[in-house]
Amino acid sequence: MTHDVIKHLLDDYVTGDLAKDARGPVADHIAACGICGAEVESLKNILARAAELPKSIDPPAEAWSNIRAAVERDEEAVAAHDKSAISGFWRRPYLLAAAAILVAVLSSGGTALYMSSRNVAGNSSSSVATNAGGATPATLVAFTIEENNYLRNVAVLQDLLDQQEALLAPETVAQLKASLRTIDEAILEARNALARDPANKTLIEMLSGTYRQKMDLMRRTAEMTRGS
Amino acid sequence: MKTSAVVSDSIGPNPSTMREDEAAALDSIRRAQAGDVDAFELLYREHAGRIFALCLRLEAGDSADATDLMQDVFIKAWRRISTFRGDCAFSSWLHRMTINTMLENARSDRRRIARVLPMDDTSLLPGAARSSGVELKMDMENAIASLPRGARLAFVLHDVEGYQHQEIAEQLSVSVGTIKAQLHRARRLLRERLER
Numbered sequence: 001m002t003h004d005v006i007k008h009l010l011d012d013y014v015t016g017d018l019a020k021d022a023r024g025p026v027a028d029h030i031a032a033c034g035i036c037g038a039e040v041e042s043l044k045n046i047l048a049r050a051a052e053l054p055k056s057i058d059p060p061a062e063a064w065s066n067i068r069a070a071v072e073r074d075e076e077a078v079a080a081h082d083k084s085a086i087s088g089f090w091r092r093p094y095l096l097a098a099a100a101i102l103v104a105v106l107s108s109g110g111t112a113l114y115m116s117s118r119n120v121a122g123n124s125s126s127s128v129a130t131n132a133g134g135a136t137p138a139t140l141v142a143f144t145i146e147e148n149n150y151l152r153n154v155a156v157l158q159d160l161l162d163q164q165e166a167l168l169a170p171e172t173v174a175q176l177k178a179s180l181r182t183i184d185e186a187i188l189e190a191r192n193a194l195a196r197d198p199a200n201k202t203l204i205e206m207l208s209g210t211y212r213q214k215m216d217l218m219r220r221t222a223e224m225t226r227g228s
Numbered sequence: 229m230k231t232s233a234v235v236s237d238s239i240g241p242n243p244s245t246m247r248e249d250e251a252a253a254l255d256s257i258r259r260a261q262a263g264d265v266d267a268f269e270l271l272y273r274e275h276a277g278r279i280f281a282l283c284l285r286l287e288a289g290d291s292a293d294a295t296d297l298m299q300d301v302f303i304k305a306w307r308r309i310s311t312f313r314g315d316c317a318f319s320s321w322l323h324r325m326t327i328n329t330m331l332e333n334a335r336s337d338r339r340r341i342a343r344v345l346p347m348d349d350t351s352l353l354p355g356a357a358r359s360s361g362v363e364l365k366m367d368m369e370n371a372i373a374s375l376p377r378g379a380r381l382a383f384v385l386h387d388v389e390g391y392q393h394q395e396i397a398e399q400l401s402v403s404v405g406t407i408k409a410q411l412h413r414a415r416r417l418l419r420e421r422l423e424r
Contacts (some may be wrong), residue, residue: 011411011412011415013410017393040274042419042423043285043415043419046387046415046418046419046421046422047387049368049422050368050383050387051387051388052368052386053281053368053369053388054281055277055278055281056277056278056280056281057276057277057280057281057284058276058277058280059279059280059294059295059298060291060295063276063295063298063299064269064272064276065275065282067272067299067302067303067306068265068269070299070303071265071268071303071306072265074306074307076301173269177333193310196308196310197307197308197310197311200308202311221338
C-alpha cells in the first residue's frame with residue numbers, strides 16, 4: 001500500500017476499526033513514515049483528550065423545577081380528560097344492557113346462541129355503518145375523525161339494545177356490568193396514554209381496535225337478541 | 229453503546245439476582261410508570277448529569293440551549309415512560325431520546341442547522357472567557373463546540389459518548405461512510421485548532 005492510500009486508513013488504525021489483515025502493512029508504513037507517524041500520535045492525543053472529558057456535568061439547579069412544573073401541568077390535563085370521559089361515558093344507563101349482552105356473548109352458551117341466531121338476525125344492525133375489521137387510522141387526526149364515527153355507531157347500537165333490554169335477566173345485567181367496565185377501562189386507559197403521547201401509533205391502533213371490538217360485540221349482541 | 233450501565237434486561241427480573249442500586253433504579257422506573265413524580269425525580273437526579281453533558285456538546289456549548297434540550301428530553305421521557313420495557317438500559321433509552329429530540333428541534337428550527345460559528349471567532353463561543361485560563365479540557369470543549377454541526381455530532385457521539393459508527397448512522401439517518409468522513413474531518417479540525 002502506498003502513502004496516499006494509508007493516510008486514509010489512519011483513523012481506523014488508531015480506533016481499532018481497521019481490518020486485521022490491513023493492520024500489519026499500515027503499522028509497517030507508520031514505523032517508516034515520519035508524516036504518518038506524527039499523524040497517528042496526534043490522533044491518539046485527540047482521542048485521549050476526548051476520553052478525559054467529563055461524562056457528567058451538573059445542569060442548572062432550576063431545570064428540575066421547570067420539568068416538574070411541566071409534568072404536573074400534564075397530570076392536571078390528563079385528570080381533567082379522565083373526569084370528562086368518565087362522566088360522559090357512564091351517564092348512559094343503556095350501556096348496562098349492552099354489558100349484560102356482552103357477557104352472554106362471551107359465555108359458551110351465549111356464543112352458541114349467537115351462532116344459532118346469526119342466521120336469523122335481521123338487517124337492522126347491519127344497517128349501522130361499522131368499521132369492524134377496517135383499517136386502523138394512521139394519525140391522531142384520522143383517529144379522531146374515526147372515533148366520532150365509532151361513537152355515532154355505538155349510540156345507534158345502544159338505542160337498539162336499550163329497546164331489547166327487557167329480554168335480559170336482571171342478574172345477567174348485573175353480572176355483565178363488570179365486563180363492560182373492563183372494556184371501558186381499557187378504552188379510558190388507552191385514551192389517557194394517548195393524551196400523554198399523541199403521536200404513538202401503537203396506542204392509536206390499540207384504542208381503535210378496542211372500539212372496533214366493542215362495536216362488533218354490540219352489533220352481534222343486537223343480532224342475537226333479535227334472533228332469540 | 230459501550231458506556232451505559234445496564235439497569236436491567238427486562239422489567240421483571242428476579243430481584244435476588246440484581247444489585248441493590250439496580251433494584252432501586254428499577255423500582256424508580258416502575259413507580260414513575262405508575263405516575264409517581266417523586267420517583268421520576270430520582271431518575272432525573274441519577275441521569276441528568278450525563279444527559280446535560282451530552283446536550284451541552286450537541287448544542288455547541290450553549291448552556292441555555294442545552295438546558296432547554298435537556299428539559300425537553302425529560303418531559304418527553306415522563307410522557308413516554310410507560311413505553312419503556314427494559315429492552316435496553318434506561319440510560320441508553322434517554323440518550324437515544326436526547327439525540328432524537330435534538331434532531332427534531334433542529335428540523336423545526338432551521339436556524340440551529342445553519343448556526344456554525346466561524347472557525348477563527350472563538351470569542352463568540354460560550355465559555356470562551358473561561359478558556360482564557362490554562363485548563364486543557366476547556367480548550368478541548370471549546371474546540372469541539374467550534375466544529376461544524378455534522379462533524380461535531382459525529383465526534384461527540386463516537387469519540388466522547390462511545391457509540392458505534394453503525395448506531396450513529398442509524399440515528400442520524402446517514403451512511404456509515406458519511407459518519408467516518410465527518411469523524412475524520414472533526415479530528416483534523418480539532419488537531420489544527422488545539423495544536424496551533
